[in-house]
Every structure is written in C-alpha cells, then in structure tokens.
Amino acid sequence: MTSIQILKPLNVSLVSMARLNIRKGNPNTSAPIVQKIESGVLLKAIGVVSGESIYGNSDWYAGVDDTFFWSGAVKEYISTPPSNSPNSLDPINIVPIEKDLEQFIDRIGLKNFKGSEFTPYWNRVKNGIPNTVPPVALWNNIIKTVIIIDALRSELNSPIELLSTYRSPGYNSAVGGEPASYHMKFMAIDFTCSQGDPSSWASELRKFRGKFFTLPANAGSFQFHGGIGVYKNKNFVHVDTRGNDVDWNG
Numbered sequence: 539m540t541s542i543q544i545l546k547p548l549n550v551s552l553v554s555m556a557r558l559n560i561r562k563g564n565p566n567t568s569a570p571i572v573q574k575i576e577s578g579v580l581l582k583a584i585g586v587v588s589g590e591s592i593y594g595n596s597d598w599y600a601g602v603d604d605t606f607f608w609s610g611a612v613k614e615y616i617s618t619p620p621s622n623s624p625n626s627l628d629p630i631n632i633v634p635i636e637k638d639l640e641q642f643i644d645r646i647g648l649k650n651f652k653g654s655e656f657t658p659y660w661n662r663v664k665n666g667i668p669n670t671v672p673p674v675a676l677w678n679n680i681i682k683t684v685i686i687i688d689a690l691r692s693e694l695n696s697p698i699e700l701l702s703t704y705r706s707p708g709y710n711s712a713v714g715g716e717p718a719s720y721h722m723k724f725m726a727i728d729f730t731c732s733q734g735d736p737s738s739w740a741s742e743l744r745k746f747r748g749k750f751f752t753l754p755a756n757a758g759s760f761q762f763h764g765g766i767g768v769y770k771n772k773n774f775v776h777v778d779t780r781g782n783d784v785d786w787n788g
Contacts, residue, residue, distance in 0.1 A: 544585035544600060552581045552599065553615035553635060553674050558607050565589025565598035565606040572605060576706070578635055578671035580615060581607065615674065636660060636671045646681060646754045650691040650698070659703050667712040672704040676724040680704075682760055682779040685751050686743070687727055690777075693742050694731055701774050702728035720765065726778035728769075739775045740768045740785075747783055 542565065554575050561569035566589050575581070583599035589606065590596065597609040615635075640653030662669045672680075680703070691698045705713065705721040720726035731739055743766050750759045760779075767776035769788040776788070 542587050542589075542600070544587060546586040548583050548585050548599070550583070551615050552583055552612040554579050554581060554612050555673055555675055556611045558611035560601065560605050560607050562603075562605055565600070565608075567592070569606070575607070576668075576670045577673040580635055581612060583607075613674075635674070639671060639677060642677055643680070643684065646684060648684060648688040650688050651684065651700075655700055656703050659700070662709065664709060664712040667708045668706075669704070669709040670706040672724045676704070679724040681753065682751070682762070683725055683727055683764075683777065685753070686746060686762055686764070686777060686779065687729060689746065689751065690739070690742060694734065694739065696731050696733040698729050698731050700727060700729055702726075720778040720780055725780060726765070726776060728774050728776050730774045736768045736770050736773060736775045740766050743775070743777055744785075 554577050556577050558575050559567075559571045560573040560575060561567075562572045563569050565587050568590075581599075581601065583601055585600045586609070587598050587600050587606065588596050589598040589608075592608055592610060595608075595610045598606045599609055599612065600606055636657050640657060643651075643653035643656060660669050660671045687698065687700075702721060703726070704724045705715055705719065707722055710716075710719050710722050715721060721728075729739075730736075746762045748761060748763070750761050752759050762779065763781055763783050764777060764779040765784040765786075767786045767788050769775065772788070
C-alpha cells in the first residue's frame with residue numbers, strides 16, 4: 539500500500555449505496571479505475587483515509603491491494619454473509635447481497651411468497667445491460683407492495699408469478715420502462731396469474747383501495763392507494779404503492 543495514513547482502522551463490511559469506482563493508488567477521482575461497482579454489493583475496507591473532497595466529504599475507504607473508494611457512496615452493513623461467500627470480502631471479490639434481501643422479504647411474514655421468488659429478476663440481462671439487486675436504501679419500499687400482492691394471492695386462490703420487481707436505471711431503460719418507473723424505486727410488481735385474466739386481477743386489486751393492511755413487526759398499518767396497470771395483450775398487471783390511485787391500460 540502507498541504511504542497514505544490510515545486515520546481509522548476498520549474491520550467491517552460496507553454496502554454500496556450507488557454506483558462507485560474502485561480506484562488504484564490514491565483516494566482521488568484522477569486515480570486509475572480498477573473496478574466499477576454497482577449498488578447493493580458488499581465491500582471490505584481496512585481503514586478510513588483522507589482524500590479528495592467530494593460534496594464536502596473527504597473521507598475515503600482504503601481497500602485491499604492499494605485500492606480506495608469514496609465513503610459517500612457506501613455505508614456500514616452488518617449482516618451474516620451468504621453461506622457460500624468467502625470469509626474475506628474485498629473490492630476484487632464482491633459478494634451479491636441478494637440472499638440478505640431474500641431473508642428481509644421472508645421476515646415480512648408473507649403467507650404465499652418467499653424472498654427467493656424475487657431473485658431471478660435481479661439477474662436478468664437486456665441488450666447487454668444487467669439488472670441488479672436493489673440498493674439497501676430501497677428495501678423498505680417494497681414492503682407495502684408485497685403485502686398487497688400477497689393479499690391478492692389469497693383472494694384469487696390461485697398461484698401468482700412475479701414477472702418484474704426492481705429495475706436498475708440502466709436496465710429499466712433497456713427494457714423500455716417509463717423514465718420515472720416505480721420499479722426503479724422498488725415499489726412496483728408486474729405479475730401474472732394461472733387463472734383468470736388481467737382485467738379480473740386488476741378488478742380485485744381495486745377493491746383493496748382504501749382498505750388498511752397490517753405492517754410487520756408491530757409497525758402499524760397502511761391504507762392502500764397506488765397504481766394499477768392492465769396489460770391484456772401481454773397477460774400481466776402492474777401494481778405499485780405510490781400513495782395515490784392511478785389506472786391505465788398498456
């Protein structure tokens with residue numbers, strides 16, 4: 539490592555909250571980029587160093603092999619790594635946190651869905667653009683929507699397949715999503731059902747509007763208001779929990 543002084547030694551995992559660059563040799567934006575990191579991955583830092591000030595923040599993390607990344611794009615993340623991940627995490631060997639998100643969804647206590655049902659969509663690729671695991675900062679956004687879709691599954695008494703959940707901005711653009719899509723906020727789900735048709739599924743969802751649903755962990759309740767889009771030709775329905783009622787046909 540270079541002679542840059544470690545101001546604070548660390549032995550914690552960090553999670554990227556946005557896209558960031560791992561730089562080699564110096565903690566500044568002119569240093570060579572050795573790896574580009576998407577949001578929602580774990581990183582290991584050996585300490586905090588002082589570097590180029592960005593938006594008034596001059597703290598950078600020192601990684602292994604003389605690498606650095608700006609602290610404004612990450613935060614500390616305390617969790618048990620997936621069982622198949624190495625004990626030592628570093629910027630050259632990043633570890634997806636999809637298993638932690640699956641467990642987060644499982645803790646909501648849904649009757650009909652498991653967190654693992656969400657994972658396949660985060661690994662999709664369109665026109666060479668990969669989707670990603672949602673950033674940790676967005677995880678709470680999906681709670682209300684999955685509670686609604688879980689209630690609909692019970693009401694329809696028929697299996698529901700999740701077609702689309704979180705979309706990274708790049709992936710959303712690649713699939714032709716709306717520029718301000720609620721999928722990018724991790725508040726929307728596109729789904730299909732083994733029985734009935736999109737119009738009937740949407741009709742049942744509209745009956746939920748104005749009703750109260752219980753949040754997990756004694757966090758109270760919420761009143762459902764959101765977007766419902768019917769896509770008859772593609773045999774799916776979009777639902778989100780944006781807070782106001784919007785209907786459309788796609």
